[in-house]
Amino acid sequence: MEQRGPAVPSTCIRVFEESGGVVLSSQNGASTGECAIEDPVTFQRLTMPDGSRIELDSAIAVRCSLALEVLAWVRDDLAALATRENARLAKLTGVGGYACRSRNRDTGAPISEHASGNALDVGGLLMQDGRTVAFAGQEPASRSMRDAVQKSACQRFATVLGPGADSSHKDHLHLDMRQRSRGFRICQWTVE
Ligand SMILES: [Zn+2]
Structure with a gap:
């Protein structure tokens, strides 16, 4: 469809910005068909209610509804559980968003949720004091954090796949946030 003048941001993108999301782009990419993102938003930084910033280690493009979910997860769950460990969350590491591909890059497999911007990959967390939490790690010191992240992720997202899946x-x-019949959810992450 031909665009005339600057695009008007969607309600979702306005809510995302008002909630602390820093939008780098909300333009539709060239992709169409099963690799198109509905209401896309590209972002790398989230501003918390106290003014602090939490970064992603790379900018991601996702559909706005997922961006809102990620923002709420970071703000209401991850930042809070870092505080409980006397840490302040600085960064999400090993982040990935949009990718036009089949699931697990298997030829012939169904299209990935990444292809419609409906998925986020994340490897771990970095705290302001330099502490790290690798989700696939086994360090006893960060075990309670991994447990808490697993609990919060599985409550919030329709699909959680991690080590052990x-x-x-x-x-x-x-x-x-893949939609399944009867709201069926998958939570497959064995925390070690
Ligand atoms: Zn993924």
């Missing part, structure tokens, strides 16, 4: 997810967490 399959070989494609042994080193990171995959989160998406």
Whole structure:
């Protein structure tokens, strides 16, 4: 469709910005068909209610509804559980968003939720004091954080795949909002 003048941001994108999302772009990419993102938003930074900033280690493009969910997860769950560990969350590491591909990059497999911007990959967390939490790690010191992240992710996202799910997810967490019949959810992450 031909665009005339500056695009008007969607309600979702306005809410995302008002809630602290820093939008780098809300333009539709060239992709169409099963690799198109509905109401896309590209972002790398989230501003918390206290003015602090939490960064993603790379900018991601996702559909706005997922961006809102990620923002709420970071603000209401991850930042809070870092505080409980006397830390301040600085960064999400190993982040990935949009990718036009089949699931697990298997030829012939169904299209990935990443292809419609409905999924986020994340490897771990970095605190302001330099502490790290690798979701696939086994360090006893960060075990309670991994447990808490697992609980919050599985409450919030329709799909959670991590270590223990399959070989494609042994080193990171995959989160998406895939819609299934009767609201069926998948939570497959064995925390060690
Ligand atoms: Zn993924």
